[in-house]
Amino acid sequence: MDDTEIRIGAGEPRGPGGPPAVLLLSGGLDSTTLLAQATRAGYHVTALTFRYGQRHRHEVAAASRIAATYGATHRIVDIDLGAIGGSALTSDIEIPKDRPMESMASGIPVTYVPARNTIFLSYALAWAEVVGARDIFIGVNAIDWSGYPDCRPEFIAAFERVANLATRAGVDGVTPIRIRAPLIGMTKRDIITLGRTLGVDYATTTSCYDPDQTGAACGRCDACQLRQKGFREAELTDPAPYQHASLTPP
Amino acid sequence: MDDTEIRIGAGEPRGPGGPPAVLLLSGGLDSTTLLAQATRAGYHVTALTFRYGQRHRHEVAAASRIAATYGATHRIVDIDLGAIGGSALTSDIEIPKDRPMESMASGIPVTYVPARNTIFLSYALAWAEVVGARDIFIGVNAIDWSGYPDCRPEFIAAFERVANLATRAGVDGVTPIRIRAPLIGMTKRDIITLGRTLGVDYATTTSCYDPDQTGAACGRCDACQLRQKGFREAELTDPAPYQHASLTPP
Numbered sequence: 416m417d418d419t420e421i422r423i424g425a426g427e428p429r430g431p432g433g434p435p436a437v438l439l440l441s442g443g444l445d446s447t448t449l450l451a452q453a454t455r456a457g458y459h460v461t462a463l464t465f466r467y468g469q470r471h472r473h474e475v476a477a478a479s480r481i482a483a484t485y486g487a488t489h490r491i492v493d494i495d496l497g498a499i500g501g502s503a504l505t506s507d508i509e510i511p512k513d514r515p516m517e518s519m520a521s522g523i524p525v526t527y528v529p530a531r532n533t534i535f536l537s538y539a540l541a542w543a544e545v546v547g548a549r550d551i552f553i554g555v556n557a558i559d560w561s562g563y564p565d566c567r568p569e570f571i572a573a574f575e576r577v578a579n580l581a582t583r584a585g586v587d588g589v590t591p592i593r594i595r596a597p598l599i600g601m602t603k604r605d606i607i608t609l610g611r612t613l614g615v616d617y618a619t620t621t622s623c624y625d626p627d628q629t630g631a632a633c634g635r636c637d638a639c640q641l642r643q644k645g646f647r648e649a650e651l652t653d654p655a656p657y658q659h660a661s662l663t664p665p
Numbered sequence: 666m667d668d669t670e671i672r673i674g675a676g677e678p679r680g681p682g683g684p685p686a687v688l689l690l691s692g693g694l695d696s697t698t699l700l701a702q703a704t705r706a707g708y709h710v711t712a713l714t715f716r717y718g719q720r721h722r723h724e725v726a727a728a729s730r731i732a733a734t735y736g737a738t739h740r741i742v743d744i745d746l747g748a749i750g751g752s753a754l755t756s757d758i759e760i761p762k763d764r765p766m767e768s769m770a771s772g773i774p775v776t777y778v779p780a781r782n783t784i785f786l787s788y789a790l791a792w793a794e795v796v797g798a799r800d801i802f803i804g805v806n807a808i809d810w811s812g813y814p815d816c817r818p819e820f821i822a823a824f825e826r827v828a829n830l831a832t833r834a835g836v837d838g839v840t841p842i843r844i845r846a847p848l849i850g851m852t853k854r855d856i857i858t859l860g861r862t863l864g865v866d867y868a869t870t871t872s873c874y875d876p877d878q879t880g881a882a883c884g885r886c887d888a889c890q891l892r893q894k895g896f897r898e899a900e901l902t903d904p905a906p907y908q909h910a911s912l913t914p915p
Contacts, residue, residue, distance in 0.1 A: 530791035570827065576827075581820055
């Protein structure tokens with residue numbers, strides 16, 4: 416866990432292009448902003464993107480383009496969460512649309528994927544150990560969190576403990592692994608504002624749970640609503656394509 | 666974490682065939698004994714076996730047969746740890762043979778797979794949430810542990826905390842998830858002795874890191890040496906096939 420600003424410590428080893436880090440990159444607004452931040456701070460990032468039986472692969476393609484933009488090493492990992500099911504994102508459960516914002520904060524939505532962030536962080540931990548990274552970046556945030564239990568600060572802290580017990584780091588007494596979630600206390604507005612100062616092009620990011628064949632966002636799922644609210648509050652126009660022009664923020 | 670004996674609590678719900686549980690089944694001596702234990706205790710077990718770029722698939726086939734023997738639901742999950750590498754079990758690093766037993770206790774061996782148990786438990790957690798299981802069984806043991814950091818009691822305890830923060834259990838306040846590792850304090854001799862009382866057929870279990878095409882064990886890797894030591898100390902003959910008859914225990 417970390418403050419909003421990402422800094423490399425004075426005593427840290429620096430290889431060509433900076434110290435290695437592993438970052439979970441979905442291709443969405445949050446993880447793209449985080450990648451911009453970590454790159455600006457000087458990390459050499461290995462970005463991991465998961466293909467996990469999503470109905471739509473647009474976010475994987477978007478992630479590849481974004482990783483290339485920031486000079487990150489990009490790894491796509493195929494995992495079969497679809498075989499597990501239990502979520503609207505990986506099975507045939509219908510994705511809710513037009514939910515009132517108030518109701519997002521209560522209860523766990525059907526778009527929750529069982530243990531997803533635990534699985535993602537476990538792979539990131541394996542990669543961190545192999546590439547010699549001590550820093551694992553994850554773009555969760557707990558403010559506009561929309562009810563996901565594995566986006567909470569206490570989850571991140573607990574996983575950091577696991578990371579240091581599970582690996583060579585915990586036995587050899589080398590520099591411990593840090594799970595860094597600098598966006599965790601930020602609203603979508605804060606994140607967008609930060610991203611703008613870093614020059615992030617949000618037209619290339621995808622947040623929608625239910626995009627069409629071209630990748631255009633539905634504008635109505637929880638993720639779209641939270642994103643649009645963020646842009647409205649930041650007093651910016653969302654440059655991403657939407658399926659219905661009338662649904663884009665004014 | 667748990668005592669050696671597995672018991673279903675008096676107040677626990679019992680469906681047809683007992684309460685659901687998820688169990689990590691490698692097809693080796695430890696996890697097979699654990700499956701016998703959990704089945705005897707009355708759990709309805711979903712056994713997960715991972716294909717993770719092992720050089721040899723004998724253990725997956727053995728796990729399927731063993732799951733069928735105990736009436737468990739068997740799920741094989743393909744994961745691409747081989748793409749990560751960093752271990753003799755998933756890449757071209759040579760598997761050490763004939764190491765003195767004393768040296769196994771010091772340092773992490775090259776057969777360590779980065780973050781393996783963290784990844785396995787993460788998938789088990791996802792399955793537990795989907796099938797409604799509160800119990801996840803893992804056959805690690807820390808006595809003859811051979812230097813793996815993710816077989817230690819403190820790792821299991823830390824993961825249990827993650828499990829309860831990462832999932833619906835942690836938010837909805839339902840019965841918490843338990844990571845149960847009843848073999849953790851047992852020697853191989855203890856485990857074999859327990860398995861005999863449960864009627865486990867160890868001829869079907871496979872422990873070797875480097876079996877031949879027929880599945881016969883090398884008798885010389887760390888896993889074979891620890892297994893053979895266990896059988897010697899239990900004063901039993903290992904019924905598993907070995908490549909060289911002269912290397913089987915007397």
